[in-house]
Amino acid sequence: MSALTGTANSLPTTRASRRAAWWSAWRRRETWAAYGFLSPWLIGFVVFTAGPMVASFVLSFTDYDGIGATHGVGMENYRQLFADPAVAKSLANTLVFAALRVPLSMAFALVLAMLLLRAGRAAGFFRTVFYLPVMTPSVAVGILFLLLFNGNVGLVNHVLGWFGITGPSWTTDGAWIKPGLVLTSLWSVGSTVIIYFAALRNVPRDLYEAAELDGVGRWGSFRHVTLPQISGTLFFTLIVNTIASLQTFTEAYTAFFGSSNSQTYSNDAALFYVVYLFQQAFQYMHMGYASALAWLLFLVILAITVIQAKVSKRFVYYEGEER
Template sequence: MATTTVSPPAPGAAVPGRRRRTPLARREARWAWLFLAPWIVGFLAFQAGPMIASAWLSLTEYDVINPPEYTGLDNYRELMADPQVARSLGNTVYYTALHVPLVMLISLGLALLLKRVGRLQGFFRTVFYLPVMTPAVAVGILFLLLLNTQDGLINRGLALVGIDGPSWTTDPDWVMPGIVLMSLWSLGSTVIIYLAALQNVPRDLYEAASIDGAGAWARFRHVTLPMISGALFFTLVVNTIASLQMFTEVYTMYFGNRQTQTSFNSDAATFYVIHLFQEAFQFLHMGYASAMAWLLFLIIMGITLVQVKLSKRFVYYEGEDQ
């Protein structure tokens, strides 16, 4: 039986079944890489590089002054036994559990109201978003004054209706509610996201539901919520990540003012990132702080993966088979 010998293609010859890139495509690819280069350099220099360095430092004892000394997993073992880490992480999770649902519920309610405003929608949209532009340090100082026990505006308002306002900044039982109240100041971005999602819900669906006899609550439950579930999921993930990294406003209120520090001797406001900051820049335990940072990274990644996994059951995307 005769055999056929297939010789390899000559150098530079076109390979059957493989499309050769045209000169225009190669030129466009070069320009694409050129425009991507600043981002790639920035990512390597300011994100990937520091993350690799932090991973190495988490395995060392480093105080900035002396060279790092390799200690293996000692920092991580110390993390597991440090009561301050557990306390600060508990405060952070508690704040997140209060903050995220409140922001989502209030923002959705405001977005539903904005949808009905009509011509003034643009004005109120701007009003709700302006607080997001306020610097975090300014927000901390502002709410330190608003929540003041003696002459704070919030307690004065409560006094007008006969309510004796709590000690928002000194009573450990009221510190966290005060911080959550402060955090609602910057919910404008979530409101805008929900408003955009609500405006994209087809009116035909509401009309069809009304013809079928659905009331306002049924239309909201069976039409509005499924159609904006993508936006709800996005804000859930983003607000959870932001809450677990809460730092600037709380540090400004409770740890950046000497007068506040002298009157506040509780750990109720010590968030995880604040404790990390203190270990790194106050006590110069850079290796230990790096291990804390990686623990927080793993916690955030784990929570996000769980949210993504659960989203497949609750999030509806148009064009997908349900």
């Protein structure tokens, strides 16, 4: 009798263990399936991002030139960074460019997005119009800069002349080269416009109605309703545009370093950090030194991003978050 009772009691335990084993096997199959779907991205990340980063870090401690034998030089490349005046000059140019471009492009994109919000049924058409310039190759934008901002025959100075304003020498005056490049970069704010447009459409209408009932004007509604509600989006575009600005290369290189008549232009003010990095790597074949330059830029971008993230906690509002 006791034997029969023991057998009966063991049956539920056996069924439970079988279910647990089956569920564990199923979870393992799901896990491997997930890794299978993720494998193209994982392989691409290892081969094209993580691998080159590790390789460049190793090369930054060598005199690698892509041709001859490679020898370790210790911290020599990093010591040279602080002794090279071109590094400080190019980094200063890049920081000034980013400080001008990021707020101006964000403000301009926000104005266009708010106008787009009032376009009604035509919004779809204008979204396409605003986004199309993003598809323009950066090399073409660099050439466009030379055409539009030519001090003698450029369209910008020609239009300024209609109002009795003598335009500056955008391509030869070092004080105006970076502002000219910043204005040219506004050509491609379409992607930011689309992001802002989507954020503005998600702002609850009842908040504007409540503000109107409280007697708040349009500026008050913009300041106390619109900006807090889209602050998360503004922060995202701030990070993205800052990183992109610190890595700017193609437009400046095309306009001042890549053309056959580049010597006729003052290119010292257009020597951005990535331009100098490119010259060291592929013009002078100082690959090891260029790798050290790349890691310095990585640290600069990381530091600025961390600072922005810390400061944003005081200004960015997320729905459902306790303040």
